[in-house]
Amino acid sequence: MAENENGQDKTEDPTDKRVRESREKGETARSKELNTLVVTMAGAGALLVFGGQMAQMMMDLMRVNFSLSREVIMDQNYMGVYFLNAGKAALVAVQPLMLVMVLAAVIGPISLGGWLFSAGTMAPKFSRMNPAAGLKRMVSTHALVELLKSIAKFCITLMVALFVLSKDKNDLIAIAHEPLELAIIHSIQVVGWSALWMACGLIIIAAVDVPYQLYESHKKLMMTKQEVRDEHKDNDGRPEVKQRIRQLQREMSQRRMLSSIPKADVIITNPTHFAVALQYDPEQGGAPMLLAKGTDFLALKIREIGVEHNILLLESPALARSIYYSTELDQEIPAGLYLAVAQVLAYVYQIRQYHAGRGKRPDPLSEDLPIPSDLKRDS
Structure with a gap:
C-alpha cells in the first residue's frame, strides 16, 4: 500500500x-x-x-x-x-x-x-x-x-x-x-x-x-x-480563522448598533441584564423600531450611552425580555407588543412635556403591561 x-x-x-x-x-x-x-x-x-x-x-x-x-x-x-x-x-x-x-x-x-x-x-x-x-x-x-x-x-x-x-x-x-x-x-x-x-x-x-x-x-x-x-x-476555512472573522463581524455590528442609540426615544431595561432601545417616528408611520439590544455587559453599555445622550431609561423587565427575544435589530416590534409599547411611548411623551414645563408629572408606568402570553419570556 x-x-x-x-x-x-x-x-x-x-x-x-x-x-x-x-x-x-x-x-x-x-x-x-x-x-x-x-x-x-x-x-x-x-x-x-x-x-x-x-x-x-x-x-x-x-x-x-x-x-x-x-x-x-x-x-x-x-x-x-x-x-x-x-x-x-x-x-x-x-x-x-x-x-x-x-x-x-x-x-x-x-x-x-x-x-x-x-x-x-x-x-x-x-x-x-x-x-x-x-x-x-x-x-x-x-x-x-x-x-x-x-x-x-x-x-x-x-x-x-x-x-x-x-x-x-x-x-x-x-x-x-x-x-x-x-x-x-x-x-x-x-x-x-x-x-x-x-x-x-x-x-x-x-x-x-x-x-x-x-x-x-x-x-x-x-x-x-x-x-x-x-x-x-x-x-472551508480553518475554524480559528472563521471564528476570528465572526468575532470581527460581531464587533462591527455592535459598533453600528451602538452608534444608532442616540436616535432612540426610550431605553427599556431589565434593569441590569437586558436593555433594548426603541425609536418611533410618527411622520413615517409604522410601528416602533428596535435600534439596539443587549444583555449583561452590552446592556450596561447601552444604558451608559443612553445616559450620555439624555435618553429616558425605563425599567420594565417583562417588556424588555419580550422585545429582546421577539425582535431583530432594525426591525419593527411585533403586533402583539403594540399596546404595551404605546403605553411606554405615551409615558415618555408625558415625561418630556413635564420637563419642558408644559404639564404635570405623570404617574409611574404600570408594571403590569399588556404582553401576550406567547411573547412573554421568563426571567
Whole structure:
C-alpha cells in the first residue's frame, strides 16, 4: 500500500483540487507506447496513400537534376538556382507525409490525458542532476517495468518483421526484375505495408501500457486521510480563522448598533441584564423600531450611552425580555407588543412635556403591561 513521507497509508482517492493542481504542474497520465503506435501507424498509412505520388515526384526531381545541358553545367550561377528548385520540389513531395506525421505526433499525446500545457514542466529541475536520485530511478519498479516493455516490444516487433519478410519474400525477389520506376513504387508499397503490420504489433504493448499508466498516475495522486482533512479545512476555512472573522463581524455590528442609540426615544431595561432601545417616528408611520439590544455587559453599555445622550431609561423587565427575544435589530416590534409599547411611548411623551414645563408629572408606568402570553419570556 502506498505511503507518504510520514509513513501514513494513502488510502483515499484524489480530490478534484488535487487532480487540478497536478494538471497545472504538467503531471498527468502519458503513454510513450501509445504515442509510438499512433505515429508509426499514421506514417505507414500515409506512406501507402501518398507513397506512389511521392516516389513519382522524387524521380522527376532526380531526372531533372541529372539531365543538364552543357551551358548549365558550365555556368556556376545555375548551381544555386537548381539547388533551390530541387529543395522546393523535395519539400512539396514529402509535404503530405510530414503533415500526417506532425498531426499524429500531436494526437498521440493528447489522446491520453488530454491537451495540457504547463510552463512549470519547462523549468530546469536541478534535482534530476543528483547522481543518487538518478541511481534510485534506475533500480526502481518503474525502471523495471520500462525494461520489460522494451524487451516485449523488441520481441513482438521482431516476430512481426520475420512474418512480414517471409510473407513478402516473393515480392522482394520480384522487385529485382522490375523496371526502375515500377520497382521504386513497389518498394515503397512493401515498406509501407511492413511498417503498418509492425505497428499493429505495438497495439499489444499499448493496450497493456495505457491502463498501467492510468493506474500509476492515480496511485501517485492518492491521499492520506489527514491530507483530505487538511484540504477540506483549507477549502472551508480553518475554524480559528472563521471564528476570528465572526468575532470581527460581531464587533462591527455592535459598533453600528451602538452608534444608532442616540436616535432612540426610550431605553427599556431589565434593569441590569437586558436593555433594548426603541425609536418611533410618527411622520413615517409604522410601528416602533428596535435600534439596539443587549444583555449583561452590552446592556450596561447601552444604558451608559443612553445616559450620555439624555435618553429616558425605563425599567420594565417583562417588556424588555419580550422585545429582546421577539425582535431583530432594525426591525419593527411585533403586533402583539403594540399596546404595551404605546403605553411606554405615551409615558415618555408625558415625561418630556413635564420637563419642558408644559404639564404635570405623570404617574409611574404600570408594571403590569399588556404582553401576550406567547411573547412573554421568563426571567
